[in-house]
Amino acid sequence: MAKTIPDLVAEARTGSGKGAARQARREGKVPGIVYGDHKDPVAVQFDFNKLLTTLRAGRFMSTLWNLKVEGQEDVRVICRGVQKDVVKDLPIHIDFMRLRRTSKVNLFIPVEFINQDKAPGLKKGGTLVTVRNEVELIVTAGNIPDHITVDLEGHEVGDSIHIEDVKLPAGTKPTIDRNFVIANIAAPSALRSSDDAGAEDAADEAEAEA
Numbered sequence: 001m002a003k004t005i006p007d008l009v010a011e012a013r014t015g016s017g018k019g020a021a022r023q024a025r026r027e028g029k030v031p032g033i034v035y036g037d038h039k040d041p042v043a044v045q046f047d048f049n050k051l052l053t054t055l056r057a058g059r060f061m062s063t064l065w066n067l068k069v070e071g072q073e074d075v076r077v078i079c080r081g082v083q084k085d086v087v088k089d090l091p092i093h094i095d096f097m098r099l100r101r102t103s104k105v106n107l108f109i110p111v112e113f114i115n116q117d118k119a120p121g122l123k124k125g126g127t128l129v130t131v132r133n134e135v136e137l138i139v140t141a142g143n144i145p146d147h148i149t150v151d152l153e154g155h156e157v158g159d160s161i162h163i164e165d166v167k168l169p170a171g172t173k174p175t176i177d178r179n180f181v182i183a184n185i186a187a188p189s190a191l192r193s194s195d196d197a198g199a200e201d202a203a204d205e206a207e208a209e210a
Helices: 016-028 048-056 189-209
Strands: 009-014 029-036 041-049 064-069 074-082 091-097 104-114 127-130 134-140 148-151 161-163 183-188
Touching: 041 048, 041 064, 041 091, 041 127, 048 091, 091 189, 104 127, 104 183
Parallel strands: 009 064, 029 091, 104 148
Antiparallel strands: 009 041, 029 041, 064 074, 074 091, 104 134, 127 183, 161 183
């Protein structure tokens, strides 16, 4: 299933240069520019409070947005820079790059686990420990997966699930070359306590023998 691309609402901005940008800020707006895809740059502006809320929600720079400007065709963009006030650390200008449907982009995709009821390790009381609840992938802008699926069927206590164990959606690949861990199945707490106690007993016996 393709991932739903979130909307980002902007307004067309008249004028350009520092004077126009300062005027936008006085009106409670954050000026911005949209460029790329061999088209002329377009000046836009955003409601300050709404933009700040979206920025603070996280992953702003790695999210593909559907930019909506009244009177213009929607365009897919990714943020390429947020300039902030050096004192207040608040946004004062923002840059976006247009993307085609065939463009490749790095995005964080959520991880979904299935078949917990078919994992022997979990049936024995083991705990699923999620190392990454999302994975950064190189995806095609026109076909962003909603999630990646990790199948837990057959996994035992002590098993680790690596990225190479996961069947990724067509046309995607991780941004990291190494075979990193996504999750593992940890031993039941009672068993871990027993193992720890056993280790302590063995250490005590070794000290006594010494």
